[in-house]
Amino acid sequence: MEYDFKKIEEKWQKAWVEKQVFNVSATSGKKKFYLLEMFPYPSGKIHMGHVRNYTIGDAFTRYKWMQGFNVLHPMGFDAFGQPAENAAIKNKTKPDIWTYKCIDWMRQELKKMGFSYDWDREVSTCNSDYYKWNQWIFLKMFEQGLAYKKKSSVNWCESCETTLANEEVVDGGCWRCKKKVGQKDLEQWFLKITDYKERLFEDLRQLKDWPDRVIAMQSNWIGKSEGVEIYFRLEGSDEIIPVFTTRQDTIFGATYIVLAPQHPLVKKIISGKPQEKEALRFINKALKESKVVRSAEDVKKEGVFTGSYCINPVNNEKIPVWIADYVLMEYGTGAIMAVPTHDQRDFLFAKEHNLPMRIVIRPPRNQDTKSPEILTEAYEGDGIQVNSGQFDGLPNQEAKKKIAQWMQDTGIGQIKTHWRLRDWLISRQRFWGTPIPIIYCEKCGIVPVPYEDLPVKLPEEAPFTGRGGSPLSKVEEFLKVSCPKCGSGATRETDTMATFFDSSWYFLRFCSPRFDQAPFDKEEVKYWMPVDQYIGGIEHAILHLLYSRFFTKFFKDLGLIDFDEPFSHLLTQGMVLKDGEVMSKSRGNIVDPDSIIKKYGADTLRLYILFAAPPEVEMEWAESGIDGAFRFLKRTWRLLEYSSKLNKAPNQSPALEKKMHRTIKEVTEDLESFKFNTAISRIMELVNEIYQNRDSDIEKAVKTTVLLVAPFMPHLAEEMWQRLGNTDFLIRVGWPKYDEKLLKEDTVTIVIQINGKLRSKIEVPAGIEEERLKELVLAQEKIRQWIRGSPVKNFIVIPRKLINIVV
């Protein structure tokens, strides 16, 4: 009875589809569970990262089914994006043809893994019946003033001829083509996510079942900080330069201020100064650089003196005004007060350019506050105020509050809350995305496309040359329209939406994927949402999750839903590495899941990937581990042979029964916290125990084993279940239960330590009294020799576990 995985896997994959076992509908009275994995970009082939993500999700889905939940587990494709356009340029094909081919391919591969998806709910974001609702949502946002246009200096990739969000710039280069990114001024569409900053920040508290790490990243990204805006007057002028700081306690140590190169006052300040030429050269150079300049270690702190001075309002000191590219126009007021003694970046800059310093906070152990020149680095910690006028002697945290209030009272500054979060640029000068449903009319201006005219469809044909902006702008029949308001000639917006827009609400679409009255059916969403368990890569910890949270809050405000947060539980899985590196085409270290499936079957791949490491951490791909997984499958399979001999077998072994119940308990607990690796190892132990007891009645234990492995290796489990004489699909069979009474042990082994070192063990009745235990231990020959008459200073008893004798 060979284990023919190919035949078995095909058989059950077919059966699941034919009997529609994973097709669900909202059924009131039935407890629901919505499990979602981040849908893939259809690049063509699935990679190990997908396999890991979806295997984790599938195992949990099947477990939830067996627990009696009505489980929604959908799959779709995040199908818009630049690779399709690049493929069109390169291969003289069309983005839609390329994309749909890739989707077909990937769907095939996902099916071969035996994942429990309700395929009837599949969506692709590039279908007009999906992106129509992107446009609908955009129009709603436009009505609310949440979608607006502004001119803004954006990252511009010459190679891709497109704007890039800051998020899309990696090491000063385009995140796709890696080429250097410059800047360009364009009228762009933005979404006013900043209107939601308080709620996005406050509601993080609701997300108790998200990893702390992700909460921390989101929190830092939104970046609420309380501080003071301080007003510096330009010397010999009425011009005021506002500066935001959270370190107002260091204001007496501000020895210069620095403006961003884009600061509006820069040109005025330098004009007519001897430094003007040099300053202009520096500014022009800085403006050409992309906005995202990440500090490499060897990057010098570059900057120039403007020739102007301003007045530090707390002590009327005249301090120089500099320009430097380490100050960003986008953050704060585009100007900073520099305190080199207490900010490391300012310190490095001051050293480089020979600027003055003053210590204003004394570290707890350091008395010398007169010689800043001997410092080797800035002191950023807490301490006592010095050289700070009336605030001398106060602990700086206390001074922080007092100084803020004093500034507010005297008008030197104003207490302000500052947020880091900026509005979201969604315009893309690309073809393969959702057209922004806006029309420009010479008479009426910006006119939204009427709802009844949606969707604004992408044209069938467009020239894909890769040059000179978006292909859409060259398609006449798309471009030329009549104004919906006045009927005169007008043109369409040719920008398309960033694909993050598409994925910010797909989890809602899955609840009613064919609904044609609105993006989603309120009633369906009411039943299924929120997503009970969301699973995906850590790389989406900020943007995708933040945007999805933003959309959810927006829908709530529209009255379409009644919850604040879309994802109750979040699991971020680790990456799959090969030889310590991420698998990638460029590194040439990709292991194709398909080749593993051919050789060993999907169940083996699933088992291996779950067994190799806990889901949250990176896992190292080691092919040798596959053999072990394959062996375990065959070993489990062979249990059938022994169970066929069952009839003759005498009673069940009590030890085996005990092990069985213990295993059920442990596996259940492990699954609840996604510890698949230890869950599997416990099942392995149970199987080992069955083999030890194969001469007794093992029927119950084998059946239990089949149920326990069902989430991990479902094809094999279904086949075994059937051969054991059952007819139900496993997801409809209840998850096994354990008997608490059988878990109790009559005796326990207690470890005996002397001075913390393991010296002996003793087996005693489980309920033994402490005094009796003490007697027994001290009577042990070995223990007597170790103690050798020294007085026992301490005798620590940890019930049922351990004794430590201190002598």
Added chain:
RNA sequence: GCGCGGGUGGUGAAAUGGCAGACACGCUACUUUGAGGGGGUAGUGGGGGAGACCCUGUGAGAGUUCAAAUCUCUCCCCGCGCACCA
């Protein structure tokens, strides 16, 4: 630079204050009269010992504790994220 993870045998990893290395991979020996990534049994952190056993050991160092892989501090290294965030 900032933020977040992590460092345990030859390998993937267990153990989250209480027996370090569960479960696997690999390796070694034996075994099964049928080879080719078959099954079974035993062994396997390092050092010492014929042996019962002993010493030692979780990146380095210090601390807390009866007891530390686990908690605290300093340092080193690796990975990931980021908008030099004032």
